[in-house]
Amino acid sequence: MSDQDEKTGEYRLRRELPDEVPAEATPNGHHAAGAVEENPPPEITGRQRLINGLWPPRVTRAQLIVALLLFGLGFGLAVQVASNSDGDSALRGARQEDLVRILDELDDRTQRLEDEKQGLEKQRDELENSSNQAEEARRQTIEKERQLGVLAGTVAAQGPGITMTIDDTKGTVEADMLLDAIQELRAAGAEAIQVNGVRVVASTYLTDSGQSVSVDGNKINAPFRFKVIGKPQDLEPALNIPGGVVQTLEKEQATVTVERSDKIVVDALRAAKRPDYARSSSQ
Known part of the structure; x- marks a missing residue:
């Protein structure tokens, strides 16, 4: 190809290509696409992105509910731990022989x-x-x-056991304290209990009645005398455990004496009560 032909082709190519259009600035000051910016915005680092994502915090309804539930759970656990600590305070301050006696009582119940x-x-x-x-x-x-x-309580009973006498000269012993004594004796294996001539059975209830106490509606006055049939080696230690019945009554300035015996007679009787509605399923 000759020089003349090359010049002619170049001239033809220039006529067909459009002229370069200068980059125009957009109304907000940025150049149009394809233009080179003279002052590009500063590049955001990863740390700045993290800060922007965390602050200000964006709390949704679900996150708020979860936070409240976790707070309630934590508060409940704290209260449970505190109550367990209060309940175990008596055992922490107990002597070694008292702890051994408590363990022996648990072993006896298991046996x-x-x-x-x-x-x-x-x-x-x-x-x-x-x-x-x-x-x-x-x-x-x-x-x-x-x-x-x-x-x-419909028949008399006799056997080994204990006699517990509570002398309340200050009038501070209440029905709930006597009920605690009955429950502790039952847990220790008492098979028959009589309090001041009133037979104690499964349905027995105690209430305060002025300066005295009522057992199933029968008024009894101090001194309160418990006649209990059971294994004396189990019954007496159960009353004397740290923080137990005897210590609670002595804090109320009552005097408690417990005596073991090979023969305790429980002769107070209850009338057999026929249920109004319940009948044997075998009938």
Whole structure:
């Protein structure tokens, strides 16, 4: 190709291409696309992005509800820990021999439950192995009736146990304190309880009545005398545990004496009450 032809082609190409259009500034001061900015905005660092994302905080409704639930849970745990600490304060200050006595009492309760389990298993085996199952069932029914009569207070009972006397000269002993004593004795294995001539049964209730106390509607006055049938080695320590019945009554300036005996007679009786609505399902 000659020089003349190259000049002619270049001239033709220049005529076909449009002229360069200068970059125009937009109304907000920025150049149009394709133009090179003379003063670009400063580049944002990762730390600045993190700060901008965290502050100001943006709390949604769901986040607020979760925060309130967590606060309530934490407050409940704190109250539970505080209550457990208060309940254990008596044990923390107890002497070594008192702690040993508490452990022995727990072991005795466990043993009583195990003995009861073995007794029920023995009755089952006797019924299964007896040649005259009807006679054996009748014998066990009579024995069970006698046991239930003792628990229901419809028959007299005697056996080893303790006598606890509460002398209240200040008049500070109330019904709830006597009820605590009954519950502690039951937990320690008491099988029959009598308070000032009133038989204590499962439905027994105690109320304050002026300067005295009522047991199932019967007024009793100090000194309060408990006659309890059970294992003396279990009953007496249960009353004398740290923070227990005896210490609580002594704080109220009452005098408590507990005596063991090989023979306690509980002869106060309760009339057998027929239920108004409940009937045996076997009838």
